[in-house]
Amino acid sequence: MDAKRERIKQAALEIFSSQGYANTTVQQIAERARVGKGTFYTYFATKEDVLTDLLTEGLNNMGQHIEKKIRTIQGSVAKLRAIVREQLRYFHEHQSLCRLITREVWGHSDQSSPLAQRVRSSYLKMLQEVVEKGIKDGELRSLDPQTVATALYGMVSMVALSMKDLPSDTALERVEMTLQELLFSGITTSRMITVEA
Amino acid sequence: MDAKRERIKQAALEIFSSQGYANTTVQQIAERARVGKGTFYTYFATKEDVLTDLLTEGLNNMGQHIEKKIRTIQGSVAKLRAIVREQLRYFHEHQSLCRLITREVWGHSDQSSPLAQRVRSSYLKMLQEVVEKGIKDGELRSLDPQTVATALYGMVSMVALSMKDLPSDTALERVEMTLQELLFSGITTSRMITVEA
Amino acid sequence: MDAKRERIKQAALEIFSSQGYANTTVQQIAERARVGKGTFYTYFATKEDVLTDLLTEGLNNMGQHIEKKIRTIQGSVAKLRAIVREQLRYFHEHQSLCRLITREVWGHSDQSSPLAQRVRSSYLKMLQEVVEKGIKDGELRSLDPQTVATALYGMVSMVALSMKDLPSDTALERVEMTLQELLFSGITTSRMITVEA
Amino acid sequence: MDAKRERIKQAALEIFSSQGYANTTVQQIAERARVGKGTFYTYFATKEDVLTDLLTEGLNNMGQHIEKKIRTIQGSVAKLRAIVREQLRYFHEHQSLCRLITREVWGHSDQSSPLAQRVRSSYLKMLQEVVEKGIKDGELRSLDPQTVATALYGMVSMVALSMKDLPSDTALERVEMTLQELLFSGITTSRMITVEA
């Protein structure tokens, strides 16, 4: 039964996300997954393994989900719009995952966790490439792509984390619109005139 | 000697930030602070107390630091500019604190940690008020202030976390400019025309 | 299929001998015997049962083997010679068994393991009887039979344990001769003159 | 208090010897030493560390004790006599140590435990040298020194293990005399005539 492995992962995700990885005991995970403590170790070699699994799989899934959505979209601006929309929805729907990534990936220094480093960059790299393309095509302003990608990611994920547990769909849409406006047109009423180097 | 208390706090901050709160032992903190393990408990009742201290004090300090900077500044846009600048510099200079907040405040669900809740909102509230004022004055577009405040915070802090350990001052300035441009004027070359409700 | 039972015993013996009983898992035994872990329990009720089986059977086999060899031999000295020769060869050929006996039988206090007690004495008793007969017949000097039997056993088995894994037959013969000389004629060049009580 | 370290070692020795290392829990050691379980780890890094300590120290002590005794003795035969006497008394007085060595040193294959290898040879080497000297001086017959040393060791230690817990001193003396006779003059009434190569 591979359903058991999934049950364990799901249980782990939920508890990790609410208490943090380090405060979670294998016992708790097993109980929530309704399996024996020993069974946990039939499916995962160590407690850390579930974490790794959850993080890589979670980010991979989101990455694939989003890539599929934007593949057919023309134009970098439109692509970025879709990314904001999808990342927000994904993290909103998988708030536990988002919290886990924030805690265990962004909350670690690169040196102390090579996993964090790896996981972090996989998704960001895609964002960055979209931004670079947009700049080359003249659709986007010439800003440092890496900074832009990170800022976009940070903006969306922290907003997702702030949303109360189950806001109505309209609330979600309003938040999304706010982020889109902010990101694409800026916060000011009058457009700044900037002379770029 | 109150210097000892500060030494302990500083030591704790550094180790918490690089290993995470839960993976840090009181022994390690004491060693780094060059005091005996028992001495730790002369100054703090529990290990968690240092964390609480660091988080509240850290965010308070940043809040006060920034409030002082913007007090004399006229105009909401100018104020926000200053906030972005100062928060980025503060988090860059205190990357440990930033990481700690990300881990222990944003990485927790509100329910599981009332402290997180409290700490989180104290700084955000100020941001939000500046945004609200700006909207009322017509300087800022009419976007949801809470979302904008959170987005701004997330953007800046994740960018701060991404900066390699000791970038040159010019690098810092370039990142700052990118964020400013992004936030105030948006990412697109052509201003979106949006009809607002 | 009773071959399976033997496969399991053989596998257990080898692993017990090299890692010790307590460090050996049923899993390892099953793997080495090329059966499923559950199958182990078709043939043995508990892990300890295999150990008991191996020890009693091993010592019994050696006992029978040796008794058969000496049955037709006349004279106690000749009998003892044969015993030294055969025990050395048996333990050399079954070094695993010898190590197991040393570990699990001699390495336990009598109280803690009645099995040890029983197993130990079965073979020693035979030795002792041969010695007693020899003394009565005037072939052997009047030394305490129990001590002599134990000494002989200890001498032979520790030497067997010391022999590198696969010494040539001539090496084995040289060792055997050394033991025979030592035991029968003593270590000194000049015969000690001892007045016996 | 370094007495505590000794209490722990003594407790460990006793329990290891009666139940075997692997069956002994740190809990049991701590209880018998009348300290908390955690205290055990103040003095020893791991459970294995006590074992190592006991084995090396035990054999070293015996080695030194015996070397001191024989240093002033002239003649190899006399030296060997003293060795038999002292090893027997030492192992009789420290039966726990003897059992521990038998179990954990002789009961392991060399490959599986480099410690065993090392510990085993340290004492045997000394024995062997005495034998070699005796042969060179013509006091001892020309037998393989390594085999003789091992045989002597095995003989004495297994006899020591067999002695009921607290035999009278006269019993001990009788056993000692038996071993001496056996080792030096051989078991037969008539001296074997052997032509040596």
Next chain:
DNA sequence: TATGAATGAGAATTCATTCAT
């Protein structure tokens, strides 16, 4: 009969906290 997934009792080890000095 053969199997291996499931399980929980149990073991080593860690660590926050206490307390006597």
Next chain:
DNA sequence: AATGAATGAATTCTCATTCAT
């Protein structure tokens, strides 16, 4: 005030044994 030795609760992980297939 400062210290570190002492402690036991708590945690991860192992493994003999059971049992449904």
